[in-house]
Amino acid sequence: MSRSPSLPERPRLDLDPEMSDGERLSAIKQHYKRMRSVNEELETRLDEADEQTESLKGEVDQLKRRNETLKSSSLYVATVEERSDDGVIIKQHGNNQEVLTEVSPRLEEEVAAGDRVAINDSFAIQTLLSDETDARAQAMEVDASPEVTYDDIGGIDEQVREVREAVEDPLERPDMFREVGIDPPSGVLLYGPPGTGKTMLAKAVANHTDATFIKMAGSELVRKFIGEGSRLVRDLFELAKEREPAVIFIDEIDAVASKRTDSKTSGDAEVQRTMMQLLNEMDGFDERGEIRIIAATNRFDMLDEAILRPGRFDRLIEVPKPDAAGRAHILDIHTRDMQLAGDVDTTEVAADLDGYSGADLASLATEAGMFAIRDGRTDVTHEDFLAAKEKLAEDDSVEVPGLDYQY
Secondary structure (H helix, E strand, O other): OOOOOOOOOOOOOOOOOOOOHHHHHHHHHHHHHHHHHHHHHHHHHHHHHHHHHHHHHHHHHHHHHHHHHHHOOOOEEEEEEEEEOOEEEEEEOOOOOEEEEOOOHHHOOOOOOOOEEEEOOOOOEEEEEOOOHHHHHHHOEEOOOOOOOHHHOOOOHHHHHHHHHHHHHHHHOHHHHHHHOOOOOOEEEEEOOOOOOHHHHHHHHHHHOOOEEEEEEHHHHOOOOEOHHHHHHHHHHHHHHHHOOEEEEEEOHHHOOEOOOOOOOHHHHHHHHHHHHHHHHHHOOOOOOOEEEEEEEOOHHHEOHHHHOOOOOOEEEEOOOOOHHHHHHHHHHHHOOOEEOOOOOHHHHHHOOOOOOHHHHHHHHHHHHHHHHHOOOOEEOHHHHHHHHHHHHOOOOOOOOOOOOOO
16 A cells, blocks of 8 residues: 655744844745745645545445445345235246235335246345346347358268258158157257357258247356246247247357256356256157257266256267368368469368367468468468468467367
């Protein structure tokens, strides 16, 4: 903590008895000037102190508000089921517990049956919530088909075939499954390292089917209020039923389907409550298969066993990093609109890129093109790819041979 500067000393007036009247007057004038200068400095110091005091008051007020927030109890989401002379019957989300409670006078005229409210541990209604969850669910519906096609995906032909069999065929040819006498896979889980094409594969499915495509991230299900995540899950599946045939794509599913622990914190409990709602909705699929679900994760090892059992995800499809032939195919895809010089052989380039993912190869092609633009050329040479590889090797966020992932 810095020390405050010392205050200026008050000047003293020393008059020699032997001074003449003119000398005394001159000394008094000089003393007066020094006194004014000291007073001005003190006034400046006082103004600065006042400003600092106001700033500190603001910080104190902010800290007090944060302290009150931390001391306040958790809020839970509930729905008003019915109003009666005895009070209000509410149903708490997550555990479906119905409780009779009272409404504070300030909310007496506002609360009605069907409203969403926030309640505390004593089930007292704290505030009226806007009904925005349905809007969030509808916002996750993909209106326009993505431009990604299966031709844009390389190196994972077997995985593409398995996904199409599990997702497209039940939607486009359900009679075939009935004639054979089997139920189609109820869900597909794509897992593997980042950048291997899991999300692109889901986009290609959305492009090639006429089904409604609903995309969401697992992290979006972690909501502010307890019970909000499970409600959003219900709304998403209700939306899918209204729009069927439909495909629900859940990216980063590990955010809400990680292994359960003994943690008692409200945050962990809310994540587990959301996962239980997701499990219940997945078990509720009808046998016709008008609703299909695809999920993706980079952390397969973190998923709870309950989400992996047959009946929820019948197909677990690993999407690995491509081999040499797959890397060459991916490079061909990302360079098909580029003007390559005669010395560029994508097979030769790909052979020296062991450990690269599809996303890494896309970055490599882009960087190679940037080197050509920097030199004022329109054709991309083999040297440009070598320079691009060296540049990416300097970036710790990209996996290259001999370097580790940093995410």
